[in-house]
Amino acid sequence: MTDEYLKDLLRSALPPMSRQGPARDLWPKVVSRIEAPPGWSWLDISVAIGLAIALLIFPKALLLIAFHF
Amino acid sequence: MTDQTEGELLARFVQGDLDAFECLYREYHGEVYQWAMRIVRDAGGAEDVLVEAFWRAYRGRARFDASRSFGAWMRRITTNAALDHLRAMRSRGKWVMIDDKIAAPAATAQGLGESVIRAFGKLPPKLQLVATLALIEELPYAEIADALHVPVGTVKSRAFRAIRALRKELAQLGIEP
Numbered sequence: 658m659t660d661e662y663l664k665d666l667l668r669s670a671l672p673p674m675s676r677q678g679p680a681r682d683l684w685p686k687v688v689s690r691i692e693a694p695p696g697w698s699w700l701d702i703s704v705a706i707g708l709a710i711a712l713l714i715f716p717k718a719l720l721l722i723a724f725h726f
Numbered sequence: 727m728t729d730q731t732e733g734e735l736l737a738r739f740v741q742g743d744l745d746a747f748e749c750l751y752r753e754y755h756g757e758v759y760q761w762a763m764r765i766v767r768d769a770g771g772a773e774d775v776l777v778e779a780f781w782r783a784y785r786g787r788a789r790f791d792a793s794r795s796f797g798a799w800m801r802r803i804t805t806n807a808a809l810d811h812l813r814a815m816r817s818r819g820k821w822v823m824i825d826d827k828i829a830a831p832a833a834t835a836q837g838l839g840e841s842v843i844r845a846f847g848k849l850p851p852k853l854q855l856v857a858t859l860a861l862i863e864e865l866p867y868a869e870i871a872d873a874l875h876v877p878v879g880t881v882k883s884r885a886f887r888a889i890r891a892l893r894k895e896l897a898q899l900g901i902e903p
Contacts, residue, residue: 674767683773
């Protein structure tokens with residue numbers, strides 16, 4: 658199978674997409690996404706779990722944290 | 727939109743002005759949608775990618791250099807959002823390649839076409855993306871490299887690997903013309 662034949666096969670099975678715009682106005686969805694409250698990221702969750710484990714292992718560290726408040 | 731107007735809009739956008747962002751959205755959403763559509767090849771998926779891309783753009787507006795092209799910046803963001811979409815579809819085992827309303831296998835016999843689609847769907851998302859843009863849409867390597875923010879050589883290498891992987895997949899499906 659030559660590369661050109663493979664490309665032709667691909668283009669026959671999956672024709673290039675026609676140039677068209679979205680069927681509806683998506684701006685309201687963009688705005689609601691922007692205005693949605695930020696959720697917890699994996700990093701946030703990892704830090705929270707790490708902190709909880711650290712406090713369980715070193716409970717006196719709580720005093721150090723409390724000192725800063 | 728004149729250069730001055732676009733420059734002002736971009737400056738306001740960087741400061742978080744939502745009205746300015748809406749003007750930019752109205753100007754570029756068609757281009758972003760078409761780019762997303764070329765990669766994900768599904769109308770619903772392209773809409774999701776568009777919303778995600780504009781959300782990412784707004785969230786990352788402080789990193790935008792207002793002296794550069796907003797269209798090129800959006801294209802990069804859209805490409806990354808589309809790649810994430812392909813990855814998500816793959817992890818859910820739901821790879822949609824043909825939108826019923828838009829595309830249908832043309833000259834290829836149905837069985838062969840389905841095998842090609844299945845083999846294509848098994849490509850890793852990064853190879854699938856480059857194969858879509860380079861082999862199906864026939865875009866210049868330089869344009870793809872700019873959208874992916876990678877060197878042209880990387881695009882060429884991915885296109886080559888995609889062809890090799892596709893050939894291997896088709897051979898496993900018993901197609902070796």
